Amino acid sequence: MNKDTYEMGLPLIKKAGVEHKINFIQSPALSVLDELLEDHENRGSFAFAFVDADKVNYQKYHERLWQLLKAALKILSSRDEFKI
Template sequence: MRQYILETSVYPREPEPLKELRGVTASHPRAKMGTAPDAGQLMAMLLQLVNAKKTIEIGVFTGYSLLLTALSIPDDGKIIAIDLNRDTYEIGLPIIRKAGVEHKIDFIESEALPILDKLLEDGENEGSFDFGFVDADKVNYLNYHERLMKLLRVEGLVVYDNTLWGGNTGDARGIGSRIQETRLAVDN
């Protein structure tokens, strides 16, 4: 059923640069870390609903959600993109460049908490972001949330990846021990 929905509804609506990036990412050993195209289409709708222009992304991987955001916001929009691994970001960078949206992205190779704290030191950043996407370091979701709530404008929106993980929303029992710690952090 899921494959049918993807093939008849999701893939036909997926912009070509995103299809290309999804294809390039598919050969990566951690390809499952990439944003799913159906989740991406929901995210694109949410970006439009809040008229996002200034966004922040924590966890970039090869850049599917980053490219999606860059395609969704206005030409003068800006994205602060934070990730520990520039190498994976550079996998998608040629496609981002080809799509003509690289100028919207400020990629920062770093842990996210110091960058969020630095942003908060400048009072002009408080309440200035329209949208955030968090898909990294699940055990720090609560720390990210506290800071992002200060950075987001009223009626801004933050999307957290993996909050519905394998059907588990509030009960981490029955999932592998490796995932359980992360699942509990997301629940908090």
């Protein structure tokens, strides 16, 4: 997802009253995930993750995201045949 796509959906995000809960980050995913994992308070603190990145590293993204997500929550990926 790029910034333009996010901004197109922003009015709906605001209308839903969840703008304060969403942080759009456009950056190399592995480095951002590793940075988030360095702060132990981030572990288990995310309710949702959407992955739209290079398919070669999907397993690495999911391994890191699993540590960041709250228990029993789902990762939505642009490649729905991917299974963890």
